[in-house]
Amino acid sequence: MTFLLGSGAGFSGDRTDAAIPVVAELIRRGQPSALVFETLGERTLAAAHRAMREAPDAGYEPLLSELLAPVLGDCLSHGICVLGNFGAANPDGACQVVAELAGRAGFPQVRIGRVHGDDIRAHLGSLDLQRWEAENRELPDEASLISANVYLGAVPLTEALALGAEVVVTGRVADPALFLAPLVHHFGWAWDDWDLLAAGMMAGHLAECGAQVTGGYFADPGYKEVPDLARVGYPIIEVEEDGSLVVTKPPGTGGCVTERTVKEQLLYEVHDPANYLTPDVVVDLTSVAVSQVGPDRVAVRGIRGKPSPQRLKTTVCYEGGWQGEAEISYAGPNALARAQLAADVLRERLAFRAPTELRSRLDIIGHASVFDSDAGDLQRTAMGTGNGDYRLRLAAEHAERRWVERATQELLALYCAGPAGGGGVRRHYQRRVCTASYLVKRSDVEAFATLFNPRSDYHVAS
């Protein structure tokens, strides 16, 4: 029998009303199903650890209540399993919120599974770490360390489901493992049936970014049209026991599911398509085919799997000093020349008003910015009328906040001491978080699941 995987969110900050039509469709179909919230990016976890340091009750997904409240009661009453990495740095805190929401929805006896083992900060120093291929960073010193979390696979999540969990709360896990777990639990797939595990992982990969497979992050007017993007439907993946997949979305929602939307998401954040590494299986996409099998229905075939890797990816977050930004606008006749003069003045001022180790960058938004290098190569060569609407942006970083403040203050001073007609200055500062990734031995990671007990477990440090 078909199992349905619904996506309720694709990142922290996603639309909080997205899950409602997905759950309505899962209920209408009446088939076994799960709803997944993926809300934990690379940096989201560091922000969560920081929040928890300042308030021990914080540290889980800040929008958790807004995301879950509209659908949790319906999921529990219809046997739709809910899984989410919204536990972030504080899965126990998230479990407590889920328990309270469920109680309010009339389900005080809700069974909440809590996954353990991703947080390896306590014994990071004693682990055999290999550098992750795309980076080359030294391990940060203990004082600046914020967090260290392993990307767990689906095994401990299936343990939670085997314990009878109706809601599964995790911290760091590989995003698609949130989707693979209910499939393995439902179909009883073996942990060495690599092709099936690969198909399940790719079902998760396709759905984990929410609308990115149903017309979100896709529209290019005149080239790639997407209807009703304001009400884009989040994905539902139909999965068969043999690993067949169909990507679709709830009827009556906006967006579209086409071969093109599916292809773009299939390779999203993939490097070597023959060896897409996940904790539970190495996926080979080289024989994949996508085909439109109905309106807003695309089948994905030919996913193959290979044995899982011996090491798991771990991301370490550490303090990265301060970053500040400040902007000022110039518009109308000769505006580009005025913005460029302002940039030159700022460069000169920073050269004698800021320490040499201050790292900075100047963009002229509207002329050359996001495509440009830190050195501003495109700013000097890009074409333009020069009479448009430009915004000079300074970004600066330093270990000490005062130097970042000084740099942005120099931009502010362009009001009175810079070129003519500058306006609309905004500035802000933030602590920066740096990340570095490593590979740890699978055998060094102890992942498991427990059922959450609201009274005794609350406030226990994770």
Place this chain on the structure above:
Amino acid sequence: MSPVEPTLVTSSERVQDGVDGLTVPLHRLAHARAGDKGDRLNLALFAYDPNHYALLMDQVTETRVLALFAHRGASRVRRYPMPGLAGMNLVIDDVLQGGVNGALNLDGHGKTLSFLLLGMTVEVQKV
């Protein structure tokens, strides 16, 4: 509307009508999405018309893509052909100038860079 934004396209990338063929932005023939991990960017590129796959393979080479991202410090490009999808995956190393956590760029993820690739020109035969 024009698909060619004058502020973002250098003079050599403007549409040119040559003797043997037309020089057009890749944007006319293909669509793309960017993804990042660390300081590494992947650009998945797909021909709208599968008949253009061979043209993409001929002209969107590792060398040309490396040159396109040279100003960003790109050190290596690897191209993974995906003929079954009429596309390719381009993996570019060291192009994010620090990545999402280290970059001073407004777009530390490099999410907008799919459209830098789509601004690259290719030659198509006149019909």
